[in-house]
Amino acid sequence: MWNFASYNLLSSFSPAVGLEHFHCDMKRGYTRARKREPKIAKLLKQNNTPQQIGILAQKGVYELHKDSSMLHRRDTLQLVIETIQLSSYSDVVRERVTQILNNYLENPILLGKKVIKLSRGDEGFPEPIFIQQGNYLFNLYAAIDCIFVEEDNTLHILDFKTGKTDFDRRQAYIYLLAASYLYPQRKAIASFYNLENCKHSEAITATAEVLESFQIVMSRLAKQHQQDLQRYRKNSADFKYIFPPNPGVSCGFCPFSSICEFAVVEVAA
Ligand code: SF4
Known part of the structure; x- marks a missing residue:
C-alpha cells in the first residue's frame, strides 16, 4: 500500500x-x-551530513548498551568509534559524533x-x-x-x-x-x-x-x-x-x- x-x-x-x-x-x-x-x-545523497550524524549517534548509544560491561571499560570510547567505523566519515561527522559519545559517557541516561x-x-x-x-x-x-x-x-x-x-x-x-x-x-x-x-x-x-x-x-x-x-x-x-x-x-x-x-x-x- x-x-x-x-x-x-x-x-x-x-x-x-x-x-x-x-x-x-x-x-x-x-x-x-x-x-x-x-x-x-x-543532490539528496550529497546532503546527508545531519542524517549520518543522527544514525552514527544512535549506533553509538546502541553499542554502549549492547553489552552491560561496555560502559565500565577504560577503552569504551575507542571501541565504539572502531565498531561504528567513524574513521571513514568526514571531519565534521567524526568530531560531532565523538563529542556525542563523550557526552553520553558522562551522562549515560539509559x-x-x-x-x-x-x-x-x-x-x-x-x-x-x-x-x-x-x-x-x-x-x-x-x-x-x-x-x-x-x-x-x-x-x-x-x-x-x-x-x-x-x-x-x-x-x-x-x-x-x-x-x-x-x-x-x-x-x-x-x-x-x-x-x-x-x-x-x-x-x-x-x-x-x-x-x-x-x-x-x-x-x-x-x-x-x-x-x-x-x-x-x-x-x-x-x-x-x-x-x-x-x-x-x-x-x-x-x-x-x-x-x-x-x-x-x-x-x-
Ligand atoms: S527553498 Fe529550494 S525548492 Fe524552494 S524555492 Fe528555494 S531553492 Fe526552490
Whole structure:
C-alpha cells in the first residue's frame, strides 16, 4: 500500500513551530515526487551530513548498551568509534559524533533503565502500522529510537536528537499514536533527548481524543500526498503548481537551490 504518513511527511507539509520561514512545498516535490531523477538523487545523497550524524549517534548509544560491561571499560570510547567505523566519515561527522559519545559517557541516561527496545539506527524503514480511518487505509511509519519501562509500568518512548532543531511535540504524538496500536493495553509517554546539548524535553502525554484527532490529521496528510503524487505523474509540467515554491531565506539552506528555477541567490554586497 502506497498511502502512508510519517513525521518526515508531516514536517514536509507543515513546518515545526519556529521553522516556518524555511518551509517550501517544492522541496517535498523534489524529495518525494522527483527523487529518482539522477540529478535529484545525487543532490539528496550529497546532503546527508545531519542524517549520518543522527544514525552514527544512535549506533553509538546502541553499542554502549549492547553489552552491560561496555560502559565500565577504560577503552569504551575507542571501541565504539572502531565498531561504528567513524574513521571513514568526514571531519565534521567524526568530531560531532565523538563529542556525542563523550557526552553520553558522562551522562549515560539509559543506565539502570529497563529498556525493552533500543534501535541500532541503521535498520531502515520501521515496520508499518496499518491504520483505518473511516474508509481510508494508510500505513503509519514511526521510527522509535528507544522504549523503556518506568517504575509505574508506563512505557517511555525516547527519541534521540542531534543538531539544533527544537523538539516538535507533533513527533511525540506520532510515537504515542504508534504505541496505542503496538501496545494497546499500556500507558505511554514520550520525550526527547538531545545528545549534543544534553537537553531533555518534558514528558509528553496525549489523551485518546488527542490521538484520535491526530490520526485524522495524519490520514488527511497521507491522502493529500498521494493525490499530489498522482497529479504530478499525470502532468509533470504542473510541478510548480502542485508543489508551490516559497523562495526566500529557505533557499539558502535548500539542497535543490542549484537546480531550482525559483531559487533566491544571496548576492554578496
Ligand atoms: S531553492 Fe528555494 S524555492 Fe526552490 S525548492 Fe529550494 S527553498 Fe524552494
